Amino acid sequence: MERTFNLERRDDGIAVVTMDVPGDTMNTLRAEFANEISELLSEIKRDNSIKGLVLISGKKDSFIAGADVKMLDACKTKDDVTAITKQGYEVFAELEGLSFPVVAAIHGVCLGGGLELAMACHARICTDDAKTMLGLPEVMLGLLPGGGGTQRLPKLVGITTALDMMLTGKQLRGKQALKAGLVNDMVPQSILLESAINLAKSGKVAPKPRKKSLINRLLEDTSMGRNIVFDQAAKKVHKKTQGNYPAPPKIIDCIKVGANKGMQAGLEAESRHFADLVLTKESAALRTIFFATTEMKKEAGEAEIRDLNKAVVLGGGLMGGGIASVTATKAKMPVRVKDIAEQGLSNALAYAYKQLDKKVKRRHITASARDNTMALMTTTTEYRGVKDADIVVEAVFEDLNLKHQMVKDIERECNENTIFASNTSSLPIGQIAEAAERPENVIGLHYFSPVEKMPLVEVIAHEKTSQQTIDTTVAFARKQGKTPIVVKDGAGFYVNRILVLYMLEAAQVLLEGQRVEHLDKALVKFGFPVGPINLLDEVGIDVGAKISPILEKELGSRFKAPDVYEKLLADGRKGRKSEKGFYLYGKQAKKGKKQVDESVYALFGITPSHDHDPKKTVQRCVVQMLNEAARCLDEGIIASPRDGDIGAIFGIGFPPFLGGPFRYMDEMGADKLVTLLKGYQATHGDRFEPCELLVKMAEEGKKFYS
Template sequence: MADFTLKTGTDGVAVITWDCPGKSMNVMSFEGLAELDACIDEVLSDDSIKGAVITSGKDSFAGGMDLNILASLRDAIEGDPAKGVFEGVMRMHGILRKIERAGMDAKSHKGGKPIVAALPGTAMGIGYELPLACHRIFAAETKAKIGLPEIMVGLFPGAGGTTRLVRKLGAMAAAPYLLEGKTLAPAKAKAAGLVDEVVAPGELLAKAKDWVLNASDADLLKPWDAKGYKMPGGAPYTPAGFPTFMGAAVMVHGKTKGVYPAARALLSAVYEGALVSFDEALKIEARWFTKIVLDPTSGAMIRSLFLNKGALEKGAVRPEGVEDQRVRKVGVLGAGMMGAGIALVSAMAGIEVVLIDARQEAADKGKAYAESYMDKGISRGKATAQKKEATLALITATTDYAALEGCDLVIEAVFEDPGVKAEVTAKAEVVLGEDAIFATNTSTLPISDLAKASARPGQFIGIHFFSPVEKMNLVEIIRGRETGDRAVAKALDYVRQIRKTPIVVNDARFFYANRCILPYINEGIRMVGEGVAPWMVEHSAELLGFPVGPLQLTDEVSIDLGVKIAKATKAAMGEAYPDADVDDVVFWLADQGRMGRKAGAGFYAYDDKGKRQGIWPGLVEKFPLAEDQPELVQVQHRLMMAQVLEAVRALEEGVLTDIREGDVGAILGWGFAPWSGGPFSWLDMIGAGKAVEICDRLEAAHGPRFAAPKLLREMAEAGERFYTRFDPARAA
């Protein structure tokens, strides 16, 4: 079956329907482009056809380009991947330009046929670039999203979207949609100038056809093809436009810290393209797009944030042969911030929730958290009163464990105390049916030890949410020594229901995410104790693309929690405990009452509204700056390797069983340098040999925590890469 089909009605209007067989949402492929091209040729060559409407056979219009084809473009011309990408992109430009010109005479701009886009729902990426080439864009009044999110996966709109949107809106107005990937619902998209008409869903096709039948030659002439066209807001060489581009360059550098090449390339394509004709601008866009596609950063981001993330969300690591384990009713034990968040996301997904706490007042407060969240959504236009009512109706707040009857999943989210967790486990299992799965939400306590309190350890599993639950996309699922496949499948199916991204790891101290986060935090704190300037530590992390530095991160999660974790870890490890020098700094801060942001005092100083005011001066008074400060790259290597080596060790020890989970989990879990694609992608980017060289230097200077793992050294000697040796997708 074809992706694009054409049918002409008695009114003479051709309807070109995009409907990819077997897919929930349309994505563009080269086969699809060829079919679209043939449909356009038929419209333009058949005198009985008056014009065309391009629409979708699905509820949405399109989700974008099939990013797998970028790899095929790179390989299209042997020995010259740049040529393959450039020529492939220019073919797309040719098809969209054909739509845009629609058979008009080049000089008189007459004789063309109107071609409009009718969007029944979401239109993203090429799904919006195609409509931009049409003469009118109609969108159904739905909750769909319209925009160009390519920048979020290390690309920028390369099928004319960059050039057309800037010429349509002006550089300043187009910036949020190009540089930030902002998307809008249809009504707001119309107000912003992204679409031309918003109509009732049932009238979409009729309104689009009516426009086709009544369009004039003037309606078909794009502004940028008209004589005397001037860019809205001013071109870069004009007095009005120059400040816009200067400001954009500063904004891009401020936000990307120089490590996201797609944003810089996009700005270059816009600036250079504005100096030439529209067709020359498309070539410039294609050249910059080719450069980004071939950049290893782009490839790593696409692989981790699109391909691997999508595979995990679709069940790539789900145990085979286990029937559907979708959750019908979930019990949440503990109505604190974490439990309240779990209850909220579960109810928002349509799951019945029983929220239990020791006191009714606390249980009610947990439910009130959902009410407050929904109220904020309503005030921002992101929720409705009906949605709020339906969500709250699904949550039962109580102290009675008998209410757990009928729950097929229970998630315990009480204090990080093994005794308390054991008590609530036993209470819940008395009520639960024999098939119910019990999950513990913990960030540090070993799952296999907690499972000892369960009468059915095969149905006991760890589900580690990140805080705040409603905002964080990652969920870490931890398989204990006795955890069975059905429990894993239940956890994965539940995470999919609440629309988050799961990774599955085996039980070990700190699991995977915290195992890597803590060394990052500790290395930053350790450097402060050594006399490295705290601001250098923080800025080094920011220049690596981390959302926050290790000191700010410690303030955010709280210093007293760090003290608690340190004491528990030291008690468990005894003489092998490696972080006494870190404790010197953290414990001293705690003794000063500086418990982090929640206390308005930590590594940073805060004003009375909780706003950071810079590094607290008392920190360098207690830990004076060393006379010789390290170079930036030395600090960055310490911060980077502290995390990356733990990821390798987790793989080496079998805690991680899939490097895709290691990369996706790192980016979504703690913001590991998204431009890198994750720790394993970064190691592949620099090469195992280079990584071992860095390790050897760091080990000589700072000790055995930087020793290269045996696996990494073996790979360096063999010249191997992680995504050659371990990628399950490649093996399949």
């Protein structure tokens, strides 16, 4: 049986333990390693020749990526969870209690339980490589650090920085970790082991004292000051999470208990809270998202993927600039931007430069690295330098005739294997492909704005798209750092289709007299990142006006929009882009506060009231989205409930703690959802008619996930 931890004794008295989980690309901590670690530590303790210990990884770009989350799914009771944390506490305490210096040599990702292990060592050295990242991201899984992290991190970096890291899941690069006091030193990878050995031999393993400002000392070193810090953190967390995520308050409590009552009391609070969180439905939902995205990254295509050496982007607008930017910065591919106007090209370059320059200012990359990346982007107003393009992403206006022209241009100017990928948000890809001589190369590649932040892309195949084109486009999206879901062709595809119905229902509620801010606040409290009316302002009211008629024509009367769009556009209201919409912008708006433009009500001829039930408001909007998601699955627009959940969470910010629309429907029960829909159908019309799949599932008592 292959060992995970291998011990090498050196002649100078320093022992090196290399962790290398057999058969895996990354190291993760697992409960079954406990016996091997205990035996190893006992062997080390018995050997009087050992004067120091270095822990290092045998993996290429990973120290330890964290604990294996799957072992938590097997836990059915709090006692099951507590047994795992107790095991971890004992091992880390034993490591920390060794009488000679123990140094963690960190290269690559050092996250979660991996960082907790490193913090139990007496010192840490990391590399200056961009792949080295240190953090405690458990909050992203609805959990808190369960291996002493809530107690050891504040001691190293201070309470304020520790709160920031644990409440957001923020990861620190080498320089940031050194500055924060999380590591003792940072060195090139080539001398990492040597440096760690020298540090262990020197015995100078105590953390360097952090420089504290007067205000920092007052806040962190006094009981009154700490209470202010914890109270402010709690308020900030509640504002951001609306109380929907149980982990953040418990993280704050663990740190508070440890700071006021000592480490042992802090560990007891950590163990108790961790056990509670593992068994919450919120953590279960967030863990399913983690597993689903991990699974999707590993899925291989059915066809041989074409080489991807060069891309072209048509259109230098906001979307085109964003697509070009992630192609150069993430995929590291040469990208040529084509636009009819020099201004569009300048905008695209400026957009990419701005994104990269932010990283320079934050010291994430060097100025030369920024310039090298910018050199991958070239521009043209003519079809020059595009013949060798492997993929062309079209990001021009939502006009079918214009897109037909783009297809013809690319087939004329590029080669016979060039993929034509349209970033259309609503037009069926099959209609765009009608102008193509090689329709097998035509596909949809729908990004979401802002491109550099939104993780999802929809890959849309029409009937004649080849499997090789699908698989190559998926590979291209992954190179850009995106999570792609493959969807069937059809108006609105999946994400916009479920979003538009949700937005249209919000508009109906608004016209019935609900105040804009109350409507938005209700949906934010439910768990969406922004309210539907705020979102419409951000996306652009003119964009919404274009999409809705397309969907109504293709999918029927349930997509018929109320006459809000016409009235808004006639009054010059396009949203943020025109500094006139539902909300106030520019000089009219107060800083830091979102204010409704009260004149919008007169435009619709309504007098808003305060007596609307926010729960009913939320329910009406959300059940429309759920019903349409189920209809999309039934029609084969999406391949699985998993893809539907990932698409909704990553594409439109469906509340992650609910696990996505399909897991939420399972939690609710198809019978209850059908009853709600039928009730709204009786009072508000046939747009609420439950789809056939939901009716059948309600009758048979079935779920989307077995």
